[in-house]
Amino acid sequence: MPHVSGTEEDLMKRLRERFPKAFTELGIPRPRVVRGVIDRKDLVEVCFYLKEELGYEHLSCITAVDWKDHFESVYHLYSYTTGTTAQLNAIIPHDDPKIDSLVKLWNAAHYHEREAWDLMGVVYEGNPKLERILLPKDFQYHPLRKDFPQETERQYISRRKLKTGGR
Amino acid sequence: MAEFWVNMGPQHPMTHGLWNMKVKIDGETITDAAPEIGYLHRGYEKIMEVREFQKNVVLTDRLCYVSSITWSHAYALACEKMMDITVPPRGQWIRVISLELQRIASHLMWLAAYGPDLGLLTGLLWALRERELFLDLIQLLSGARMNQNFPRIGGVRNDLPPDFDKYCAKITKHFREKLKEYHRLFHESKIFLMRTQGVGRISLADAINWGVTGPNLRACGLDVDLRRLEPYETYEEVDFEPQVWKGGDGGDSYARFMCRFNELEESCRIIEQAIKKVPSGAYRAKAPRRAEGEGFARTEDSRGEALFYVIGDGDDRPYRVKIRSPVFCTMAATPLMLRGNKMADVVSILGSVDVCVGEMDK
Numbered sequence: 001m002p003h004v005s006g007t008e009e010d011l012m013k014r015l016r017e018r019f020p021k022a023f024t025e026l027g028i029p030r031p032r033v034v035r036g037v038i039d040r041k042d043l044v045e046v047c048f049y050l051k052e053e054l055g056y057e058h059l060s061c062i063t064a065v066d067w068k069d070h071f072e073s074v075y076h077l078y079s080y081t082t083g084t085t086a087q088l089n090a091i092i093p094h095d096d097p098k099i100d101s102l103v104k105l106w107n108a109a110h111y112h113e114r115e116a117w118d119l120m121g122v123v124y125e126g127n128p129k130l131e132r133i134l135l136p137k138d139f140q141y142h143p144l145r146k147d148f149p150q151e152t153e154r155q156y157i158s159r160r161k162l163k164t165g166g167r
Numbered sequence: 168m169a170e171f172w173v174n175m176g177p178q179h180p181m182t183h184g185l186w187n188m189k190v191k192i193d194g195e196t197i198t199d200a201a202p203e204i205g206y207l208h209r210g211y212e213k214i215m216e217v218r219e220f221q222k223n224v225v226l227t228d229r230l231c232y233v234s235s236i237t238w239s240h241a242y243a244l245a246c247e248k249m250m251d252i253t254v255p256p257r258g259q260w261i262r263v264i265s266l267e268l269q270r271i272a273s274h275l276m277w278l279a280a281y282g283p284d285l286g287l288l289t290g291l292l293w294a295l296r297e298r299e300l301f302l303d304l305i306q307l308l309s310g311a312r313m314n315q316n317f318p319r320i321g322g323v324r325n326d327l328p329p330d331f332d333k334y335c336a337k338i339t340k341h342f343r344e345k346l347k348e349y350h351r352l353f354h355e356s357k358i359f360l361m362r363t364q365g366v367g368r369i370s371l372a373d374a375i376n377w378g379v380t381g382p383n384l385r386a387c388g389l390d391v392d393l394r395r396l397e398p399y400e401t402y403e404e405v406d407f408e409p410q411v412w413k414g415g416d417g418g419d420s421y422a423r424f425m426c427r428f429n430e431l432e433e434s435c436r437i438i439e440q441a442i443k444k445v446p447s448g449a450y451r452a453k454a455p456r457r458a459e460g461e462g463f464a465r466t467e468d469s470r471g472e473a474l475f476y477v478i479g480d481g482d483d484r485p486y487r488v489k490i491r492s493p494v495f496c497t498m499a500a501t502p503l504m505l506r507g508n509k510m511a512d513v514v515s516i517l518g519s520v521d522v523c524v525g526e527m528d529k
Contacts, residue, residue, distance in 0.1 A: 058375060066487075076465075085465075087463070108496055119212065134208040
């Protein structure tokens, strides 16, 4: 499939025209990629437009990121016809980690959202089965959050220790 | 008799790893299914956050032990996009060669598992016999049979060994001969055909909507190969044909089998071309220690679309790494393939999906 030049600019223009206020940031970081930052309330509308009218039919990935002062839910949408990616970063406040679910548009969102909730604790409202998927059912925490303890210092083994076997 | 749930796993010869497929049966017919995963969760995304960029390659190798190079390569590619560095041409070609060698080794492992699943034990012995040849090539290239730790951010670890092209040509020629025998072995086995054809169907629209990728999607008849659609490395300059099911009415176990099986030969073609085209020069660019920004890369893994999304905050370790595993997404769609089939077909359907638990559970 040859790369159609101008697809990214075209997509940017259409998104700007359709949602003049939704995007706080919109740009082309690399060829074949359009990156936009939106607020969580516009997510479903933008995704619906991308899927139904622009042919971004493949929901590739949902990532939740903890930025300490806010969360982000990152969506990678992919078009099988043009080979371009639309990346949407939806901003979520830290004290109210909720965002609308995309299961009505893509069934693939079921597992991605479950995983993101399981590991990061972002609640996807509307997902019918938001349960633990990778971690045990009785697990209490959301380990990918930055306040979840993690080894910060690497274990340092000195050369002498290695030579003498710890003595 | 009322419907009831049966556990296929976590200890079942069909699972090829550690996971559980719960199926609800009415007599012999499956009415519902629910995969239960997470037995092998090791918290990769968390432990990668405290290791330096370069050192994470060791971890990504172990995401899927039968296709280590492709996973480490996807991670290295994402880091390169974030750091904005390009790999020298020789490095890119060596990557293409190693990726395709790994793809063949991975597909042969799948074939070796799928044969005995359906009562064709010869499949196991033959596929493992030929897989050893490709593991020998990988060992010659990287020094290890498995968990090679070969791709680096900015290139590959070492150059091609002397006479590597001759060994490659010899083995691919031998393997192509053997592939004809394989084809006959599987196609003259009536039991194999009966147990795969028309079993575990999924429609194209469903497959796209549920996020099924790779050979499993191509089996539905859609010509999607990321090596062609969004070429990375030097796949643009290689002449190959993405393997799509053309028989119409696809999406069953047999179509998935054929797509993977034909990819073996296609990978041989890529290796033969790539080994002739490798230019001289450097094979590795210098990568910065620290990085800021974000980058993602999607590659055509042996099992589907692998995506790494890496964020750096200016430190020498990633701030956040996200792994998109193709098997994880395909697993969400398996209930659709299973419903309406017989209990005995679970093995045939899930074998054709090519499950690798390591990457699924992360």
